[in-house]
Amino acid sequence: MESRQHCAVQRGRITGMHEAGHSIVDIVRDLGLTRQTVKRWITRWQESSNMEDRRQPGRPRLTCEEDNARILANIERNPFTNSVAVREQLRLDLSARTVRRRLHDAGVHHHVPATKGNLEQRHVRERLEFAQNCIVKDLDF
Structure with missing residues (x-):
């Protein structure tokens, strides 16, 4: 129930x-x-003689069901975007935080994937030299 x-x-x-x-x-x-x-x-x-919940106070939502559906559809088409980009693409007069809230309400907890920068050739060379120097040392090093 x-x-x-x-x-x-x-x-x-x-x-x-x-x-x-x-x-x-x-x-x-x-x-x-x-x-x-x-x-x-x-x-x-x-x-x-009324057992219904009373209406809760608070500000009315800025988005309607149609806007919420558009936000969700946009994030499904392009899952690696962020709330600012969604807001701009859909031309919504909302804050990025509101877009994130609507996504969370729909069960979408969006995270930007972590990216690593590429190593420069100098770093690769230094790491290789370090490994070659350490390979000849004993375990107590």
Whole structure:
């Protein structure tokens, strides 16, 4: 059962037990919830007959589902790009951080692969000389 469904079932049990005459202490003990939680849902049920979650405050998202799908499609076509490039390619009026958040929401945790610089000829020569000098030495060196 999903978490939201589980919560709805719990809330129904709380109100059902209360309407059946059980005390708050009995409900807390039987359902393993806190007293505050039980009181909150009983009060909300008595005031509005509503057991739904209230809308959470916060700023509305800057992207719609279509934008989120475009971001995801872009990163799937070109997996070695970054959020700044995605934002510029799609001409989105968002921050790169918002693009990264949308990718994380979709389960894409993008990382730029590590790259190593090529050795210069001087480095190759010095390493070879070092190895040749060490090969003739004993293990205690």
